[in-house]
Amino acid sequence: MISRDFTADEMMTIAASRVLSNEDVCFVGIGAPSAACNVARLTHAPDITLIYESGTIGTAPDVLPLSIGDGELCETALTTVSVPEMFRYWLQGGWVTIGFLGAAQIDRFGNINTTVIGDYAAPTVRLPGGGGAPEIASASREVYITMKQSTRGFVETIDFYTSFGHGEGGDHRQRLGISTKGPSLLVTDLGIWRPDPQTKEFTVVSLHPGVTRQDMQDTVGWQVRFAPELEQTVAPTVLELEVLRDLKARTKAAHEGAARGAD
């Protein structure tokens, strides 16, 4: 049963959750990717392996973690390994099928910036930086990205190449000696994008319910390309929404525990 009562944010998370399967070994970025991965686990992909960079493998959190190292992740994991082991054996070793990332800025080729806005040496805004993302983007067999569309985030030229997507497009990854597929899917609050097979430029393949081509263009800083046969994303089902809202409610309750001690 399809619901008509949902937000663009909920549509984004649910659309992103649908692309994951039981067979995936998914390296999960915090925030929007984490919500999508756990909705997948709680609906159609109960056997998906979720990995967080803190070392937790096969985790099944009851509430969404506030950080990548919350105790919940370790308590529900199949096993917890050290951080060097996580990056050396599991990520660099090639076991991760999907790296699921968010971003502050993205360009049309799926290159990501989470480092600085402005010049690196004298930034307008100093962002947290890449963390695990530079190698998640190069070592995962493919990369999914989820983030909200806005002209601030979807820019013609990113200020810093935190994580390499398709570079200048085409075979740029191969030219740098990167053998993995790179960004193959972008799910936003307005639609679903996939890279053109040749140019690697992200192309809109599906619009979420109620979203127009103009809405897509208005929130993106480059000339948007649309697939010849544009689809419409199936609206969230009642079950998907229920799972997502329950998860968010449990998360909110868990993280708003009374402040103690520190102030």
Added chain:
Amino acid sequence: MSKFVELKEAVASTLKPGATVAFEGFTHLIPHAAAHEVIRQNIGDLTVVRMTPDLIYDQLIGMGLVSKIVFSYAGNPGVGLLRRLRDAVENGWPRAIELEEHSHAAMANAYEAGAAGLPFAVFRGYKGAGLKEVTPTIRSVTCPYTGEELATVPAIRPDVTFIHAQKADRKGNVLIEGIVGVQKEAVLAADKAIVTVEEVVDELDAHPNACVLPSWTLHGVCEVPGGAHPSYAHGYYTRDNAAYLEWDRIAADRERFRSWMQAHVLNAGAADFAARIKPVEVTS
């Protein structure tokens, strides 16, 4: 000789101004009490190393004790940006700091190289990444067997590493459980390592493959219950998420930051941490 010392003495006897120091902990077991002791002793001009510098590095930087930071993710996890670090980077307040920025994979490999006694770490990384252009210590080697170009970073060898752990036995052997992060590597890579623990017990009762640091790898062990707060200690207390959210407001304003530091760090001591935690129910 007993490994057990007061935190105050452990800090005073190991950490000198201008030293390179790592306070490690990957969200879990962050050595807050040790960092606060360093702030109270006003040990400055430090090069601070950590994969995920969060509140304690925001505090050290805001108090003007840091000249350089080596890091791979500088954020308040799940909350946002580090506002004292931003003020230092964007406005030079209270002093400008030098950044040496890496990825997590690079830092993890660099600690491991430090622990292994190697001069540098080699890994498949930084492909197409902008950090290569701004961090001069990121270099490369050509694999002598395959010809593949691989990234290198120098080993991390801190003068002092501080970590927090669950427990020590009476000889000073230390057990770390849960998310173990890079603490073992950070300890073995350091010239001297200081561990604060939740408690001292007769037996560690450790699984054969558990993460145990023998006492002879440590310079000192300090019993500081609650010493990771507002981070958490698996099996002892949970993460005080509200405190992390509150920090975003405290650190947003220079004056509010200073007065918070005065009240909760400068006018406090290691013994105050025990009252800041709410122990988890132990079920057996």
